[in-house]
Every structure is written in C-alpha cells, then in structure tokens.
Amino acid sequence: MSRNNIQGKVEDENSMAIDNNVKLTVPALPEFVDLVRLTLFGLATKLKFSFEEIEDMKVAVSEACNNAVLHAYEGADGHIEVEFAWAEEDELRITVRDQGVNDSSPELTRKSTLHGKSIEEIQSGGLGLYLMQALMDHVEMNIENGTAVTLIKRRSAAERV
C-alpha cells in the first residue's frame, strides 16, 4: 500500500517517490486563464502557501498563460498545458507549456518596467516577464517547439509546519 499526501511525499515499502504532479490542459483562450488561477489557488492553499505568496503566483502564472494566449498560435486553435509539481519540500514548480508556432515573438523575452521613464515613454511591453521574475523565486524559459516557462516559488519559513 502506498500513502500519498499533498506535501509531495509518496511513501511505499521502498519509500520511492512517484510522480504525483497535477496537470491541467486548457484552450489557449483568454477566458480559460482564470481557470488556471483557480487551480493554482486550490493547490497552493493545500500546500499551505501564504495568501501573499498565492497572490504573487496567480499573477506570475497568468502572465505566462497570457503570453501563450497572445503569441503562441497566431490565431489558430491550440492548448496550454500547465503542470504543477512539488517534488521538493516547500517548493512549487509550475510549468506553462504551449506547442506554438511563434517561437520568435520579441514579446516573449522582453523585460521592462516604467521606472525612470517619462509619461511619454511608458508602455506596457515587457511588464509580464518582469512581473514573473519579480514575483517568483526563479523563472526558466525554454523556447523550442513552442514555449515552456517554469516558475518556481518556495514557501516562506514562517509557513512551514
């Protein structure tokens, strides 16, 4: 018999870890991004992340999904796969993946803020990637046969049980 708990520790006779990741696949359309946020909220709550950490992750994951919705499929049908993994203790790893054709959109890798700019200079391009990096502990992007963005958040020490 194996015992599988939400903390990511799966124990059987050999104490071998097995894959207990959660995967969600949604159409690459704006109206499904909130479903990804709701799933994240449920899972991160079970993992005892703080309210602020969850709010941070909701924005970061949505930014990755928004990029896939806006840039991956150039108007054609497609899907976004979101994989939640918490193999390491106190660390949630979220991968947002598309099989998009548009690997070369400059919007994917542009990072920018409004700091130090005049009102005439400010624009929204680059804010999404900036927020992903500012709100998560680590962000990896792999652009090859589509885009995969991996977002990593560690649970704060105060929340650990």
Place this chain on the structure above:
Amino acid sequence: MKTDKLSFRTENKEGLTVIHLSGELDLEVASQMRTAMEPLVELTDRKLVLNMRDLKYIDSTGIGILIGIVKARHSRQAPFAVEDVSDHIRKLFDMTGISRFLASAH
C-alpha cells in the same frame, strides 16, 4: 464562456467621475474595460477616478490599460487618479513603476 467577471459602477460627483471597479481585470475583460473607459477619458472638464476597493485581481494586461488612460488623460491635460487600492495591487503598481503616474484621489 461569457462571464461577469468585471463590473463598473459610475458615480458622478461635483467635477468628478468615480468608476467603481469590481471583480477581476485580466486579458479576458481587457477589451470590455477599454471600451468602457473610452468615453470617460474624453470628459476633460471632470476629474476621473478609478475606485479599486472591490478589484480582486489585476495583471500586466490591466496595468497596460491604466498606462493608456494615464497617457490619454495627460495629453488632454485632464486629471486622473486611483483610490482604495489593496495592498497586493499596490505592490504590483510599485514593482512595475506605474504608481508614480497614479495620483492619489485625495
């Protein structure tokens, strides 16, 4: 899938139009928000205020819309402000640097 995830309530006061936003301001409702704001941005003889007390979520899409309003009001020399911003949304405004362009309503 059609949702009422973002709603607007307009309150007209002396020389002031307050738009109370409620719900989530994300990619799904971005065009709805832009359309709703278009005529309001043109009311240059009134101060325009966005009340965010009941705004539960915003991301770079929503911040992009705010940038558009900031620029449009600036070019028309018309005042614009936000009020009742939650701590988390304030944090996003500070991180991205838009806070500087969002005058407090009071």
